[in-house]
Amino acid sequence: MSDIPKTYTPSEVEPKLYRFWEENDLFAADPNSGKPPYCIMMPPPNVTGELHMGHALQDSLQDMLIRLKRMQGYESHWQAGTDHAGIATQNVVEKALAKEGVTRHELGREKFIEKVWEWKKKYGNRILQQKRLLGDSPDWSRERFTFDEGLSKAVSTVFVHLYDKGLIYRGNYIVNWCPRCHTAISDEEVNHQDEATHLWHFKYPISGLTTKTQRHEEEGASSLRDFVVNPEYVVVATTRPETMLGDTAIAINPNDERLTHLHGGKVLLPLMNREIPVILDEYVDPAFGTGQVKVTPAHDPNDFEMGKRHNLPSIVVMDEKGVMNHSAGQFKGLDRFKAREAIVKAMEEAGLLEKIEDYTTSIGHCSRCKTVIEPYLSLQWFVKMKPLAEPALEAVRNGSIKFYPGRWEKTYYAWMENIRDWCISRQLWWGHRIPVWYCKACGEIIVRTDEPDSCPKCHSTSLRQDEDVLDTWFSSWLWPFSTLGWPEKTPELDFWYPTKVLVSGYDIIFFWIARMIMAGIEFMGKAPYEAIFITGMIKDEQGRWMSKSLGNGIDPALMVEQYGADAVRYTLITLATEGQDIKLSPSRFEGGRNFANKLWNAYRFLMGNAERLTTKTRSHEEETGETLCLRDLVVNAPLADRWIVSRLHATIEQVNASADKYRLYECLSTLYDFLWKEYCDWYLELLKGRLGPDMPEEEKRQALTTAISVFEAAMKLLHPGMPFITEEIYQGMLEFRIADFGMRNPTIRTPQSVICNPPSIMVSDYPKAEDFPADAGADAEMELLQKVISPIRTIRSEMRVPLERQAAAVIAGLTDPKRLEVLQANISDIKRLAVLSSFTFSDVRPAHSVAVVVDDFEIYVPLEGLIDLVVERGRLDKEIARLEGVIRGAEAKLGSAAFTEKAPANVVEYERQKLVECKAQLEAVKKNRGALE
DSSP: OTTSOSSOOHHHHHHHHHHHHHHTTTTOOOTTSSSOEEEEEOOOOBTTOOOOHHHHHHHHHHHHHHHHHHHTTOEEEEEOEEBOOHHHHHHHHHHHHHHTTOOHHHHOHHHHHHHHHHHHHHHTTHHHHHHHHTTOOOOGGGOEETTSHHHHHHHHHHHHHHHHTTOEEEEEEEEEEETTTTEEEOGGGEEEEEEEEEEEEEEEEEESSOTHHHHHHHHOOSSHHHHOOOSOEEEEEESOGGGGGGOOEEEEOTTOGGGGGGTTOEEEETTTTEEEEEEEOTTSOTTSTTSEEEEOTTSOHHHHHHHHHHTOOOOOOBOTTSBBOGGGGGGTTOBHHHHHHHHHHHHHHTTOEEEEEEEEEEEEEETTTOOBOEEEEEEEEEEOOHHHHHHHHHHHHTTSSEEESTTHHHHHHHHHHTOOOEEOEESOSSSOBOOEEEETTTOOEEEOSSOOSSOTTTOOOOEEEOSOEEOTHHHHTTHHHHTTTTTSOOHHHHHHOSEEEEEEEGGGIIIIIHHHHHHHHHHHSSOSEEEEEEEOOEEETTSOBOOTTTTOOOOHHHHHHHHOHHHHHHHHHHHOOTTOOEEEOGGGHHHHHHHHHHHHHHHHHHHHHHHTOOOOOOOHHHHHSOOOOHHHHTTTOOHHHHHHHHHHHHHHHHHHHHHHTTOHHHHHHHHHIIIIIIIIIIIHHHHHTTSSTTSOHHHHHHHHHHHHHHHHHHHHHHTTTSHHHHHHHHHHHHHHHHHTSOOSOSSSOOHHHHHSSSOOGGGSOOOOGGGSOOOHHHHHHHHHHHHHHHHHHHHHHHTTOOTTSOEEEEEESOOOHHHHHHHHHTHHHHHHHHTEEEEEEOSSOOTTEEEEEETTEEEEEEOBTTBOHHHHHHHHHHHHHHHHHHHHHHHHHHTOHHHHHHSOHHHHHHHHHHHHHHHHHHHHHHHHHHHTO
8 A cells, every 4th residue: 555654663653553452442351251261460560660671571471472362262361560569669768758858767657658659659650651662461440559458458368367377476586687678578589699708717715624714704804815714715617707796605516526525515705705505416517617616596597496496595786777786795886797897806816816718608688779688586477388388389299280391390399398487577667567466455466457446355445556567478479369359259350260370580489479379279279370481581691680780781661662562572572482591682672673574564565566456346245245265265276375375274283382382482483484484585476476467457366365364364373472563564454455455354254353443453363273274285386396496596696696697497307297297387486586597307417507406306507607607716716715724723723622621611612513514614615616617
């Protein structure tokens, strides 16, 4: 059509189409539709979040599944929403207040919460708006927030249920404490990084072997050096010297014969002048270090467990800000790391620093603010996880839930089989307040979903609610059913639970995916989904994590602006292979943009040729009242039509098979091969011969009918992955068919298209393989033509034959009469596509011809008269010399042990691969050179 732009411009098309979808409620999901259900839960992004490439990847995959199932006739619901993100949101608002010179404590809890709600109202939905840029198609009218009234009710209901069941308890325990966020965080929210540090070896004097120690205690020692009188020491090693101030024992293995003389003894804790016992515990590894371990129950989880076994006191030596407290003696008031320096210096001055070793260890950091985590003894609320984990483990073991790829099951098992209790309380103000009240009069603990008026025990009205809030994940683990209305019985919950698949990264298998399974089984009696589709993580092209500090992040919104949403989606999906991490650079999106441009050019070609038809005829349906099917159109049709329809049949089957296994990258790769390599590069080129000015009008119409029908079906197949360009093309073709082509959709009728006004591809029927007949004979015949045409094209390219010069081709040795018949019947197409002046059959090889073997016959292409043989011989001689030099160099390098043993493995492998490729190139060049003699 003359008004179709020459260039496809996503920035003009995509916003227009997204408005069209939303204004026509095409994303709406109805539990009363009568269609089979299909539901995916969108992992709720933080209200503080901005769209990043991880979101773009997972949203592209989820939206592809939702659009696919919507077109296949399912009532597809993609549940969208946001998470209140306790720590992250509170930090953002506190930073904003700090710029005004105000702290949350100065505002007070109530006013601060008001400020957070104001921030959420202004900025909280920013990421959901950004998701629209990608073409996300959830039912936005059903969007939920973890602080919605219904979801908040679900949280308190779950807390009370687990408390009444004895699975929630309160107690002192070692938690991961963030001194900056001033709250406990879960194990899964700690990012561990290997860092270079030191291992300090300290001497602890053995005590109780002389009365001189007592005399010094009575008289007062002028210095620690004066105080140490016994030459025997226990030597311990630590990476955290500041915690030694809280040591309450030295532990040795009871079977360590080297240290039997210490059994039942005591040592003097340096700097604190406190005697501590030597205890026996099998936890201690005699082979590690000196076999003597300092025990600090208040600042190490393993020490805490030893402390409980031996009834040791727990001495907390720093406060919630990581500053040494009154229990730290002379180091009170120092930051923990400043205290570390001071303690090492004091031990060295006292002669109690034996040595310092360089040491690399894994150090935990807060995933939010990157602060070094402090293992810290604190009074917290916990969930007993083992009773919940067992049925969740069984659900995966018995196949009720399947991981894709399956290897992630091992990761799931490893965590679930060694699960620890979950610390669910957070020392924050922004979050779901723990539904526990304390009676100030009698101390009664009241656990309820709603606020009590009085104490049920003493009837006092003087009650205090627990100050802490619940871990953000405590609301998120209910997401698959709380968003659908639980604890109420709703049509949505009955229809869409359990959901079909969860799409998520492997980084949250532990603290979201597994917990949702546990919650779903506990509260709904069924696991929340049938499949778990695990994606890889996106890194930069060097394989590094993307971060602001490295400046290596890629903004998906910027990539959409530059390349278009379809190109971004296509690129990310095709790179998401089997859960592998993706190395990404902006240039990778060029491939997706090129594909979109290829589709647009094909669309313009088809519509341009259809527009030039001069006769407007009544459609078959209008004349007969019958719907014309593509199956009818290809009966006795030319080879090209029968072949492309057969290839469409195979493509649909492959796409469906790949989608069933969640190999969405295969779906798009299959469609790319069909559309670019088969439809555009072969079929359209063959079609051009039937659209020439001398061809009858009706034959052109028949050819275009098949071509457009196949292209439309391919656009439907591609729509879930590339929704914008396929919608634009579909609407353009449909409009043209009805208005100008005299046709009413010659493919299978689409009821949804008739109902939807204006029609949309996203609610049309997804193509079915059985509607496009397979034709093994056409496949075989077309394969033969390709085997003949492709090598001739390759010869022309390698020998630099100008495009405007027609060559000759000779087939030798072909004796199969059926294949001879096929080639003879298609000589005109062979000559046109291979740019030949003649195509003959003879066993005599022409002079100066290049030969290529195909199956059991040969193809000869004479070059004399097409190229300057002298010049070409000289060029090939130079190329042979160059390749031989490269090969000698590579062989010398690979023959050197200094290179193969010292160079990185990838560098050595590159050289080996280069050698193989160069040898293959040399053989081909020599063969061409010989043909010119």
